[in-house]
Amino acid sequence: MRRTSLQTKRELLLKAIADILEVPSVEDATILDPWDSLCVMQAVVAIDDICGKVVHGRALVYCKLVQDVLKVADEA
Amino acid sequence: MKRHYISGARITGVACAIPKRIVKNDGAHARAAKMVGVEERRHCDDDGDLLCLAEASSRRLMADMQWSPQAVDALVFVTQTSPRRMPSIACELHEELALPHSIPAFDLNMACSGYCYGLWVAASLRLPKVLLVVGDTISRFLDPQDASTYPIFGDAVSATAIEMTGGPGGIEFLGGTAGSGADSLSCVDYLHMDGQAVFQFALSTVPGLVAETTMNGYVDWFLFHNANKMMIEHIAKKSNLDMARVPLNLARYGNTSSASIPLLMCDSEATEALRTRKNVLAMFGFGAGYSFAGVRTETEPMTCSLVEV
Numbered sequence: 001m002r003r004t005s006l007q008t009k010r011e012l013l014l015k016a017i018a019d020i021l022e023v024p025s026v027e028d029a030t031i032l033d034p035w036d037s038l039c040v041m042q043a044v045v046a047i048d049d050i051c052g053k054v055v056h057g058r059a060l061v062y063c064k065l066v067q068d069v070l071k072v073a074d075e076a
Numbered sequence: 077m078k079r080h081y082i083s084g085a086r087i088t089g090v091a092c093a094i095p096k097r098i099v100k101n102d103g104a105h106a107r108a109a110k111m112v113g114v115e116e117r118r119h120c121d122d123d124g125d126l127l128c129l130a131e132a133s134s135r136r137l138m139a140d141m142q143w144s145p146q147a148v149d150a151l152v153f154v155t156q157t158s159p160r161r162m163p164s165i166a167c168e169l170h171e172e173l174a175l176p177h178s179i180p181a182f183d184l185n186m187a188c189s190g191y192c193y194g195l196w197v198a199a200s201l202r203l204p205k206v207l208l209v210v211g212d213t214i215s216r217f218l219d220p221q222d223a224s225t226y227p228i229f230g231d232a233v234s235a236t237a238i239e240m241t242g243g244p245g246g247i248e249f250l251g252g253t254a255g256s257g258a259d260s261l262s263c264v265d266y267l268h269m270d271g272q273a274v275f276q277f278a279l280s281t282v283p284g285l286v287a288e289t290t291m292n293g294y295v296d297w298f299l300f301h302n303a304n305k306m307m308i309e310h311i312a313k314k315s316n317l318d319m320a321r322v323p324l325n326l327a328r329y330g331n332t333s334s335a336s337i338p339l340l341m342c343d344s345e346a347t348e349a350l351r352t353r354k355n356v357l358a359m360f361g362f363g364a365g366y367s368f369a370g371v372r373t374e375t376e377p378m379t380c381s382l383v384e385v
Contacts, residue, residue, distance in 0.1 A: 037224070038111040041275055045310045054279045057272025 009050055013073055016046035017066050028067040035063065047073045077288055077370075083246040085199035087357075089141045089237040089379040092211075092335065092342040093133035094118045094230075095125060096384045105227035113305025117230025117330030119215035125385070126157055126213045127165060129233035131172045132385045134209060137235040138173070140379035145174045149203035151181035154190040154334050155233075156263070156364070157212040158183065169209060187212070187261075188301045188363025189251070190334030191234070192371045195359075196249040198238045206238040211335035219266045228304075229267070230330035234338030245374040250288055254281070257366035277366050278307050286315040289358050289370030295321075296355040297346045301362055302326045302336040320345075337361060342382045350380050 018026045020042045021033075032039070040057045048054050053076040063069050095118045101109035109115060120129070130153065138145075151173075153166035166181040175181065186193045191210050198208040211233030218226045238247075260273040286298070298317050300308045305326050312322045323344035332339055337359050341350055349355055355375050362368040 037271060038108060040272060041111065041306060044272075044275060044279065045306060048279060048310065048314070054276060056276045061272065 010070065012050045013046065013070055014066065016050065017043065017069055020046070026066050028065065028070065030066045032063055032065060032069070037061070043069055047076065051076065077250045077252045077285070079248065079250050080196065081246055081248045082196070082199040082202070084240050084242050085202070085247045086239055086241045086243070086245060087195070087236055087373060087375055087378065088239045089137055090234060090338050090341045091133045091137035091140060091379070091381040091383065092232055092234045092339050093129040093136070093383045093385050094232045094329065095120045095129070097121060101227045105223065108223055108227050111306060112228055113324065113326040114228055114330040115327045118232065120213045120231050125231070126155065126159060126233065127168055127172065128385055129211065129213065129231070130165070130169050130209050130235070132383050133233050133235035134169065134173055134207060136381050136383050137207070137237055137379070140381055141237050143205060143237070146176055147205055148175050148179060148207050150179050150198070150201050150206045151175060152184060152194055152198045152206060152208050153182070154184045154186050154194040154208070154210040155212055156185055156187050156333070157214055157216060166209070186367060187333050187365070188303065188336070189361035189365070189367040189369045191337040192249065192359055192361040192369035193251065194334070195236070195238065195247055195371050196251070196369070199247045202240055204240050208236040208238055210234050210236065210338060212333040214267060214333050217263050217267045222266070224269050224271045225267050228331050230332050232329060232332040232335035232339050234335045234342070236338055248292070248372045249369065250285065251369040252285070254366040260366070261364040274363070275304070275307060278303070278362055279310065281366070281368055282311050282360060282362055283314045285360055285362070285368055285370050286311065286317070286358070289360065289372050292372065294356055295358040295372070296349065297357050298322045299337050299340050299346070299357055299359045301360060302329070302340065303331050303363065333363070334361070342380045347380050350375060350378055352377055
């Protein structure tokens, strides 16, 4: 499988988070609202899809900004 | 994972019993229902219904199979929701079905992986005809205020005929355990589920279980414990499975614990194929414990029935 570049991964994650929030697009500083357990579950799936890592939803529950989600995905 | 092959054992029929009472997911639970994929589920009315559902599914199966009570060589009952701590509910069902005194009847305490474990144990007995009863009335343990469980779980009980045919084929079992998850899905007074922890366990563990269960050849139907639509679709995608061969019936029945796999056999896209032709089935059970198991087996055209009680 072709390795996804860091830039592409970030773009894919931003697109996935926008889809979860049901908005056309997001920036790093976008506030996660609403951000409930179902959003978290979708984010876990998106991170696994894009980064190939299964993160624990607990790490995402308290994220406030899109940037926080990107950090969790990056550190996983 | 431990792998065990029981040659000559075969599933020859299955019947499921569900309560008549339909509980719909709307209002406050609509969003959760949409994501998890549960539109409605069946709930029993009282404590005695586990035995009623077990008796109904067993009687239907025995009628379909033309088994007299004297023909049954053993009864295995897999459940975690028996109304009484003792005796084994298998003994009560044994009496209701008027099975012979000369046969063993016992319970296995397993949840969502229970169908695979039940098949393994029942087939391992190597008796000509074993009646395997699997299911729960989990609604008795649901807190209506708990959005992580109440909209998701439903009641159902299955009965499966396991025969030692002596012919080709058999039942291949793989099982594993991760007891560190014991607190994530448990029940004292009410069912408690740490959904994020269970989700992480499933996504981390089940793709490997799928790979190991299916490594020995072609599979017609991939029967996943129907826990969560998003979870199953993601695992299927990770495992490169064709979703047309991954039946789902969560929308109608919710998560029916150990009965979810036989319920797929009785009411899903796979049912007609099971009734009319040979199939190779792969089954994947995972949940409380954490416990996980897979089964790969071949079936001839078989009876698959659904009854409402």
